Amino acid sequence: MFKKLLVLITVFSVFAFPSQALAKVIIQEQGSVVIPATETIDDDLFVAAESLSIDGTITGDVFVGAGTVRISGDIKGGLFVGTGDLILTGATVRNSVVAGAGNVTIDSTSQIGGSLVTGTGNLKNYAPIGRNLMVGAGTIYLDSKVGKEARLGGGVIDLGPNSRIGGNLTYALGEDSSTLTQSPTSTVAGTISRFTPPSDARRDMDKAKEDFGKFGLVAHRGWLAISFLGYLLLGSLLLRLFPKSGMGLAQTVENSLLRSLGIGFLIVIFALPLMLVLAISVIGLPIVGFMIPVFALCLVLAKLASSYALGRFVAHQFSWNKMGIYATYFVGLAIFYLLRALPGIGWITTMLFTWVGLGAIWGYTHSHLKSL
Numbered sequence: 277m278f279k280k281l282l283v284l285i286t287v288f289s290v291f292a293f294p295s296q297a298l299a300k301v302i303i304q305e306q307g308s309v310v311i312p313a314t315e316t317i318d319d320d321l322f323v324a325a326e327s328l329s330i331d332g333t334i335t336g337d338v339f340v341g342a343g344t345v346r347i348s349g350d351i352k353g354g355l356f357v358g359t360g361d362l363i364l365t366g367a368t369v370r371n372s373v374v375a376g377a378g379n380v381t382i383d384s385t386s387q388i389g390g391s392l393v394t395g396t397g398n399l400k401n402y403a404p405i406g407r408n409l410m411v412g413a414g415t416i417y418l419d420s421k422v423g424k425e426a427r428l429g430g431g432v433i434d435l436g437p438n439s440r441i442g443g444n445l446t447y448a449l450g451e452d453s454s455t456l457t458q459s460p461t462s463t464v465a466g467t468i469s470r471f472t473p474p475s476d477a478r479r480d481m482d483k484a485k486e487d488f489g490k491f492g493l494v495a496h497r498g499w500l501a502i503s504f505l506g507y508l509l510l511g512s513l514l515l516r517l518f519p520k521s522g523m524g525l526a527q528t529v530e531n532s533l534l535r536s537l538g539i540g541f542l543i544v545i546f547a548l549p550l551m552l553v554l555a556i557s558v559i560g561l562p563i564v565g566f567m568i569p570v571f572a573l574c575l576v577l578a579k580l581a582s583s584y585a586l587g588r589f590v591a592h593q594f595s596w597n598k599m600g601i602y603a604t605y606f607v608g609l610a611i612f613y614l615l616r617a618l619p620g621i622g623w624i625t626t627m628l629f630t631w632v633g634l635g636a637i638w639g640y641t642h643s644h645l646k647s648l
Contacts, residue, residue, distance in 0.1 A: 302322070307326060308327040344359060345362050348364075350367075350370075359377045382401045384420065404422075415430060422442060424442050425443035428448070433447055435462045446471055504609065515584070523601075541631050543574075580605075582629040582632045
């Protein structure tokens with residue numbers, strides 16, 4: 277039965293990663309992936325690794341899931357990144373940069389031909405941007421030319437002396453302490469407007485929160501409780517039926533956490549668009565009908581695998597050597613749901629657990645099939 281499940285997941289992976297035949301794919305468990313200045317990759321590039329450095333030339337698009345990403349080469353397509361730190365130094369990206377990162381730093385010797393779209397904790401950009409700038413961040417520092425519009429949302433927004441916005445500037449600030457600072461020498465060709473919810477909308481929102489807040493809170497907690505029990509029962513059943521497989525998935529997470537995170541990120545950003553493209557084609561409809569339930573199954577298994585791995589980590593840290601697999605899974609799942617219930621970080625927790633779990637499924641399936 278488990279071999280059949282492995283085959284299903286593998287077939288899904290083939291559909292979700294057609295790029296393996298059409299592009300260069302690099303998956304590295306440990307260490308850095310380096311594209312030297314002398315190397316040219318005449319295709320799209322997909323990387324999942326602890327860190328990535330690109331000094332060479334990529335003629336297509338670059339898709340990355342890594343802890344740290346450094347770019348100083350020439351990317352003739354676009355750059356799509358999920359990382360802790362994104363650093364561009366002397367880099368040229370001909371199309372757009374789309375990044376989800378803890379920190380984004382782009383120096384003045386770099387250049388972005390398209391748009392810069394990012395959600396990050398901190399952005400420092402000194403590089404010219406050919407089209408639009410769209411940012412959601414804690415702090416934003418812009419000291420360069422933006423060809424068209426800039427839409428900024430953050431706690432602190434600072435427009436440096438060399439900032440030149442070719443279109444409109446629309447910004448939104450968070451709390452009352454949030455600020456927008458504009459250097460006297462910076463310019464905005466269009467209008468500058470701050471986005472704020474209309475007062476009527478705010479009153480309606482406050483009233484809705486007051487009227488339905490308690491009901492929504494109870495409903496949300498009830499749903500979390502039901503979901504927790506469902507995952508607890510399902511995970512315990514699977515661990516009873518396939519204990520070695522559960523152990524293997526958990527060990528894959530433990531041994532290759534960043535690799536699993538990167539692979540999971542790549543699976544998500546490619547599987548969904550691929551299914552959409554196939555859905556609008558007549559030939560692809562049967563494939564989508566197969567991929568959707570397999571992908572849904574993988575999403576469920578991903579959370580189970582990540583939770584069990586977390587439980588094993590906690591048990592190891594506290595030297596709970598006699599803890600059984602079910603108790604270990606319960607501890608990991610309970611911590612996951614506690615984090616998931618916290619305001620502001622619940623969705624981040626779910627996203628990270630899902631990415632790590634999907635990457636672990638891919639890695640374990642790949643290694644298991646090679647040994648068959």
